[in-house]
Amino acid sequence: MMSKPVHGLPLLPGFSFSDPRKTTFHRTQTFGYRNGYSYPLFPTTGIGGDNLNVSQLCPNALDELANKRPAVTYKGPKQAPPSDFVPAHVIFDKKVLKFDAYFQEDVPLSTEEHYRIRKVVIYYYLEDDSMSVMEPIVENSGIPQGKFIKRQRLPKNDHGDHYHWKDLNRGINLTIYGRTFRIIDCDPFTQVFLESQGIELNPPEKMAMDPYTELRKKPLRMYITPSDFDQFKQFLTFDKKVLRFYSIWDDTDSMFGECRTYIIHYYLADDTVEVREVHERNDGRDPFPVLVKRQRLPKVLVDNEYFPRCVLEVSDQDVQEWFTAKDFSVGAPVTILGRTFFIYDCDKFTREFYRDKFGLPEFSAIDVSKKPLPPVKQELPPYNGFGFIEDSAQNCFALIPKSPKKxxxxxxxxxxxxxxxxxxxxxxxxxxxxxxxxxxxxxxxxxxxxxxxxxxxxxxxxxxxxxxxxxxxxxxxxxxxxxxxxxxxxxxxxxxxxxxxxxxxxxxxxxxxxxxxxxxxxxxxxxxxxxNHFLKQQRTTQESDSAIIADNKENKDMEPLTKEIQEELKNSNFLLEGPILEAFQILDKDKTGCLDIEEFLSVCKKFNLAVDDCLINQLIRMYSTGDGKINYYSFIRAFSQP
CATH class of the missing domain: 2.30.29.170 (PH-domain like)
Incomplete structure (x- = not known):
């Protein structure tokens, strides 16, 4: 037991005694912890909590005072001795960077999950640049968890480099021994340390969700106890009794759609439905009458996004409501497997069944025949002025225009x-x-x-x-x-x-x-x-003819010459009266019936009339006047066919 000296007495044996009132004899703590690291404390009390009358300076201050030398006026100051070397394992002792990450693991031999998400924690030890990967233990996971990669320096590449804390950041992929880890976040100490070293951290990410874990969080499936309905009695009662409905499927709103006729059969024996297509002669379709084979048709399905409908058949657990006889009625549409049919009529047995079973009045047939649309009046666009209107209008009647009908x-x-x-x-x-x-x-x-x-x-x-x-x-x-x-x-x-x-x-x-x-x-x-024009022209011609006849009345050789020319041109196809007469009349602007010899010969040359022939030359001399002109009317009459 410690003794306390009496005030004023020397500290000698026999001059000290124990204080019976003292009950605490612990020693004051000289180390504290901050952020997981120890640091020195300078106690102000001694054993048992007694006050200490000592200097409260820290060891560094005491060392500085001990090594301080007084300055001399005639010499320069002496440099303080260098600080003591502190190794890295001392500075970074128990300082660890912590990162939250996950990796995706394939599950090839399971029908319930294709992959799973496994969460890990990556530790980086600053004192020796080693790393370790730990997987938190999840209860009832069935996977060995805990230490995933033991503490060691992890290789970065094939060249012998290792991962350093400068390579770590949030939102990056880290490949360790062929497995890729996704770093999503870090703790506050790691964030402060990396930012103090000048590293800009990426924003944190959310942890990926494991689909199988989320699926297990859903409530369990509720099973429905099957009813005690006697299906055998229903079969014996309604065997060979079928409801027949006449319906149409109108798909004219879609491209190349049409309106087609179907017959819906509802079998009362087992509540099955069959849809048959009504074919017409030469309708151009394959002769397969059954559109939907006889089966139970679901009306409302259970919302299950994981049900592979393209592979498996629909069971009772996947259907919330089936089609029954109440769902069919004349004048109401019904949707069967995504296709909407409009029921417009039914047979006699169906009418009697609905009247006796449900008390409904007799259904009346609905006329679904479509009336032809009124013809649309075609209006031609404005004429653009090119070509004929009939030719331009053909471009509006057909894609490939045809010539207009004549x-x-x-x-x-x-x-x-x-x-x-x-x-x-x-x-x-x-x-x-x-x-x-x-x-x-x-x-x-x-x-x-x-x-x-x-x-x-x-x-x-x-x-x-x-x-x-x-x-x-x-x-x-x-x-x-x-x-x-x-x-x-x-x-x-x-x-x-x-x-x-x-x-x-x-x-x-x-x-x-x-x-x-x-x-x-x-x-x-x-x-x-x-x-009036031809009468005036005829009078002028008669006057000119009478003058010519009077002037050549004594010349009796004209008639034999005319007959000889007509006999020579008898077998030729040369028609001289029409075109050459018009040409003479055009040049005869005064309508006198006479032309100059030069104009007369030029017209004859254009019509290939052989003026060098002796008979024609003689005829020209006979019908020429004294003033250098020739009467072309008399000349033309000489060539008239007899």
Whole structure:
């Protein structure tokens, strides 16, 4: 027992005695713990809690005072001795970095789980850069857990490098001995240490969920006790009794969909359903009448996302409600295996069964035949001005346009019927005045072509001026234009052709004959203008003929010469009266019936008339006048066939 000296007495044997009042004799703690690490404490009390009258300086302060040397005024200060070397195993003693991680392990031989998530804790010991992996023990897991990798320096690669604390961070994958660990988080000490060393930590992640563990957390399946319903009695009562419903499946809303007819059979003996398709003759479908074979059809299934419906059949535990006879009714839709059928009628036995069993009135059939839609009026788009309207309209009737239909009867009747007119160009340009053109109107196609006879030394080439086309009247509608017809071509008529103006001055005698034969189809004013024109022309011709006959009355050699020429041209196909007469009339602007010798010979040359023949030369001399002209009417009559 310790003794306490009496105040004022020397500390000698016999001068001290024990204090009977003292009951505590423990020694004061000189070490403390902070964050798991020990550090020195400087006690202020002695044994039993007695006060100590000693210096409270720390050992480092005492060492500094002991090693301090006074400064001398005439010499520099002495450097303090270097601090003592402290090894790493002392500085980092019991300092460990802790990381939370997990890894995924495949489970190939189980039907309930394909993989499992195993949680681990990774420890990094700073004193010797070693690491260990520990797996927390989970009760009733069935897996050996605890120390997963013992403490050691773990290899980083095949070059002999090892993992260092600089390689560790949150949100990274760490591969150790071929197994990949995912680090998701760390403790506060590890976070403070890594941030103090200048390492930027990634944000923490959530622990991955184990699907099998989550599945086990769900409540257990509730089993339903089967009912005591006597199915054998139902079979004996309703054997060979079937409900028949007539239905349709309308799929016209989808692409290439159609409305098809089906028959639904409900067998009362075992509550099974069968769906049969009604085929029509030459419907183009395979002759398989059964759409759904006879079976019990589920109406409401249990919500089970793990049930492999594509492999296994549906059992009673997977069905919440089956189809019964109450689910079928005329006039109501029913959905069978994802396809909706509309029931529109049933047979007589079905009506009687629902009336006796459920007390329902007789079902009335519903008319499901669709009425044809009213025809949609096709409206053509506005005409763009290119080509004919009939040709442009064919692009709206078919994907591949066809040529428009023609009036075959009219083409056969009016084939090769052409109405020809002579017109003069009305233009403010002096050079264009006096240009004559031949208008040809084709009755079969109602088209017009324009030809300009070539005139020597006129400055114009002549030839085809406009190909066969329809000419619209000025001011007519673009979408429904009005074209020129035979009734519009009268003597003195102004014809506007694509901006050019022509005045009709003459026509063939065939035009008048054709219009008179179809007088009901054309205006009387047009026919009368042509009659007046030909009467005036006939009078002029008769006057000129009478003058020529009077002048050559004494010449009796004209008749034998004319007969000889007609006899020579008897077997030839050369028709001289029509074209050459028109050419002479075009050059005869004054309508006198006479032309200059040069103009007359140029026309004969263009029509390949052999003017060097002795008979024709003699005929030209006989019908020539004294002033250098020739009467072309008499010349043409000499070539008329007898």
């Amino acid at each position: 009036d075959i009867i009219k083409m056969l009747i009016d084939d090769n019927k052409v109405l020809r007119y002579m017109a003069v160009l009305e233009s403010p340009i002096p050079e264009d005045r006096g240009r004559y053109f031949i208008f040809s109107y084709y009755l079969a196609s109602e088209m017009v072509s324009i030809f300009e006879p070539p005139v020597r030394n006129s400055g114009f080439f002549g030839g085809k001026y406009l190909s066969k086309t329809k000419i619209a009247k000025p001011g007519s509608c673009v979408d429904n234009p009005t074209f020129y017809g035979p009734g519009d071509f009268y003597i003195g008529a102004l014809i506007e052709v694509f901006g050019h103006r022509f005045i009709i001055q003459d026509a063939d005698e065939y035009v008048l004959k054709f219009l008179e034969s179809n007088a009901n189809d054309y205006p009387p004013s047009t026919i009368q203008s042509l009659k």
